Amino acid sequence: MPVSESPQDIAPVTDTSRLKLALQEKLKRGININGEFHLPCVPSMLDDYLKLLSDFLKLVGQNLGNPETENLKTLLGNALAAGFKQSPHATLIVSYFPANSQTGLSGGITIDTKIQVQSMADKYHSWPQIRPEPLFGSYPDAKVMEIVAELGEPKQSPILDVGAGPGRNSLPLARLGHPVDAIELTPIFAEKLSATATAENLPVTVTQGDVLDPLLRMKTYRYKLAIATEVLSHFRHPEQVRLFLGKMSDSVLSGGFILFSTFLAVEGYEPDDMAKQMSEQSWSYLITKQELETAIEGLPLEIISNESVIEYEQKHLPKAAWPPTTWFISWASGRDLFPIQETPPIELRWILVKRF
Template sequence: MARRLLRRGEARGEIVIPAVPGMLDEYVQMCSKVFATVGSPFTPEQLAHLRTALESQLTQAYQATQRSDIIISWHTPVGTALNYHIQPRAKTIAETYDDWIATREPPLFGTQPDARVWDLASEATDPKQFSILDIGAGTGRNALALARRGHPVDVVEVNEKFVDMIRQEASRERLRMGLIQRDVFATSTEDLDDDYDLILLSEVVPEFRTADQLRTLFQLASDCLAPGGRLVFNTFMAAHNYTPDESVIQLGEQMYSRIFTYAEMAAAVADFPLEQVSDDSVYDYESTHLPEGGWPPTGWYPEWVTGQDVFALPRELCPIDMRWLVYRKQA
């Protein structure tokens, strides 16, 4: 009677889920369970066909952008037949942050500058003689605070709305800042100086996709830092005894958490005149050094920087961790 009841019903639905090709088995299993629940269990042959279709669309979506989904829509007319359709949906990083601006309550990334960045800049005896390049400045929480302290600050940011936010605030406070809207890694560095004392990238490298992009970053730092100048950025690093597989890398990208190994980082910086001078846990450093009321910067920040957006595990068991890495340009 239950089977007959389902045959007389009609159902339709849609599943929107991040595109992670390495987790294909999970997608097939999910669809199989959902379809069986509404009275349309698949045969092995039907599941094989579903798997092939999913694999193709997952690969297409993931290759287009790390901020991609697949949409699985399905409909069961009267009876046991089920019709389904799979399509990819890609979104650029810029479009993603446009959505953040439109739908999320500010502050998007917190109100305080990063403690690690602030402490490095604070080592300067005269801020006016300590120039800074902020790459991927976002809403400007680092750049604006540093400019208020007196540092000459240049900002490179790809998102037009973020640039407008920074420009308006800098103009209102009459701050000395250079603003450049572009992808700093897509063109030459001719519009940048070659003697910055500090180059910073906060929450930017987790958007990288390849180790080649790391080398591009180290090349830029080599070209644009003054001798003795430092490069600081945060990124997700795999534990020394752990090598993430492709599914982990892919899911990490979807969670704003591109993961690199220490071997990849060492290979990327090789042959550049940069020496690593520190490696600190972002969670430990920021929670300890941010001023009172500054921790956490946002509600999602603690779990994100400890890898728990990728692994549903307690912090001490996560095999990845966001680290502050600092490099000094040799003379």
């Protein structure tokens, strides 16, 4: 009968390369990693984020096959879309940790996702703690004051200030004698404006709310001028521009004016999805000239002027007031969105509209 070999009779492995692989595998069982990626919820960045995570997983010894890659892509795509729908300031937090803590990296890695959303009001609420005063500048906008000078008797020239902030325009206008109705989304700014107006006994009425909210009712056919400075930069859709202009046209008297600032794309530049989405994320929501014309079409409004905010304000503000803040020029020039040395293809513009 043949005699089976005992374990002692099997030749030991002495191949150092093979033994090294075994030791590396043993070592992987003792390695545990965990951490997070914080990714802005920009859906058009899906492929970039997928490559980032795939490369990272490969670095730690996790090579994804086609099915795993597709599953990860679906997971990321759904989460990015859901987060962006909630807010352009949403963040996708991708967590990674061992699937089994006892087997470390050799047992694979689990990926988990969650969406973190901070509202615009929440972001502005923290500004007084992280940005120096004055938050938006010490002087009113020169363009606003130029138009106001042509309105006539202040007491007979009520003004609507949308996105009034802490009152950079509302308070000087009220001090001239204009009745001012101010709408402000951020509670901390609305409270500050109201407190200052009350302390100075100024004709300012403050409403805390979102101008795009259908439930926010405004007085109709009352104002000689409606202003919205640095407001449309927070919008998200051309339909919101249309809604805003519709509500303004209902509020302004025939012959009155609407002044607003908005980021316009230059002629010849057609923003793609990535630029559009990141403009929302950068508080630089951009529209094209065609989108602006479409938003106004059919309304009793006519564009009177279209001017560079930087050029106009730099020319007409007192030297001590320019720039209004340390961040203004970078933002208004479009470099917050496109951080390039050359001239970006967008710019903040003053749009003056007359109601007929």
